[in-house]
Ligand SMILES: [Zn+2]
C-alpha cells in the first residue's frame with residue numbers, strides 16, 4: 497500500500513475514533529467510593545488488609561491505610577491504578593498535589609485536592 | 625521458485641477493515657449497552673501502539689527479511705507455492721506462533737516486547753492493535769528459521785503470519801460470548817483469548833494459541849473461560865501511564881534497572897533477562913507460579929480446578 501494512503505488512513509482512523517469516544521462521554525474518569533477503592537487496592541495487593549479509606553472530594557483518588565502502609569488508588573481513565581506511597585515524592589500544584597513514584601511505568605499522578613484536603617493528605621501520606 | 629515472489633502486505637491492507645470493525649463494535653456496545661467497554665485514552669494508546677508497530681515493521685523489518693533471505697539462499701529445499709503448501713505453511717506457522725507466544729510469557733527478554741499487548745485494562749478490538757514496537761529486539765524471528773529452511777519461501781512465511789495476525793484481530797472482543805461448540809473446540813475464539821488476557825491467578829500463562837486452540841490442548845496450557853470467574857484484564861502490575869513510549873519500553877527499562885544493580889552474580893543478572901517475568905534474586909517479587917500458590921493458600925477450594933492443576 498502506498499505510504500501516503502496508509503498514513504492518511506491511520507491518522508484519519510485514530511482521529512475519528514478519538515473524537516467519537518470523547519463526544520460520547522468515554523473520557524470520564526472512574527469515580528471511587530470506599531468500597532470500590534478498597535477493591536481496587538485488593539485487586540493489586542490481594543494479601544493486604546485495609547484499615548481505612550479516604551476518598552478525595554473530586555472522587556478520583558483514594559488514600560488507604562493498609563497492612564503494608566499508606567497507599568494510593570487513583571482513577572486511570574475508566575479504570576484504577578494502586579501504588580504504595582513508601583517511596584513517593586510530593587509536590588504542591590495549583591490544583592492539589594503531584595505524586596511521583598520513581599517508576600518508569602507509573603511516573604506521576606496529579607491529584608485534585610482542596611486547600612485543607614491537601615494539608616491533611618500530605619500529613620497522612622508522609623507521617624513525619 | 626523465483627526470488628521476486630511477493631504477496632500483498634496483508635496487515636497494511638487490513639487497516640481500513642480494522643477501523644470499520646472498531647466503529648462497528650463501538651456502535652454495537654453503545655446500542656446494546658453491553659458487550660464491552662471503550663475508554664478514550666486507553667483506545668488512543670492502543671491505536672498509537674498499533675500504528676507504531678507497523679512503522680517499526682517498515683523501519684526494522686529489513687533485518688528479519690535479510691535473515692530469511694540468507695536462509696533461503698542456504699536451503700536446497702523448495703516446497704513451492706501450491707495451495708497445499710500454503711495451507712501447510714499456515715498451520716506450521718501457527719505452531720511457530722504458539723511457541724513464540726509461550727516464550728513471550730515465560731522468558732522476560734521476549735516478554736519485554738510482548739508485555740504491551742497485555743497492558744490495557746480493557747478488552748476490545750483496539751486492544752488487538754496494541755502491538756509491540758520492539759519485536760525485532762526480542763529475536764523471536766529466529767524461530768521462523770525452520771520454516772524457511774524446510775523450503776517455504778520467506779515471502780510466503782511472512783504472508784501466512786500476516787493472515788495469522790489478522791485472524792487474531794476479531795477475537796479481541798467481549799461482544800461475542802461463545803462460538804458454536806465445534807468451533808470453540810478447534811479454533812482460538814474470543815472466549816479463549818479473553819482468558820489469555822486475564823490477570824486473575826487462574827488465567828495466568830494459558831491459551832497461547834494464535835489461530836488453532838488445539839496447540840494449547842496438545843501442550844497442556846488450555847484453560848477454558850469460567851462462568852464463575854470473570855476475566856480481570858491487564859497486567860499483574862498495572863501501568864500508571866498512557867504514554868505510548870512508556871508502554872512500549874517499560875519492561876526493557878525494568879530489565880536494565882534490575883540486571884545492572886550492584887552486588888549481583890552474573891547468573892542473577894542473566895536471570896533478570898531470561899527467567900520468567902517476576903523473577904527476583906531475593907524472592908521479593910511474584911512469578912505466575914507464586915501468584916497461583918498464594919491464591920490457593922487463600923482459596924484452597926480452587927485447587928484442582930482449571931488453571932490450578
Ligand atoms: Zn500474550
Ligand SMILES: [Zn+2]
Pocket residue numbers: 741752796817821
Ligand atoms: Zn491478545
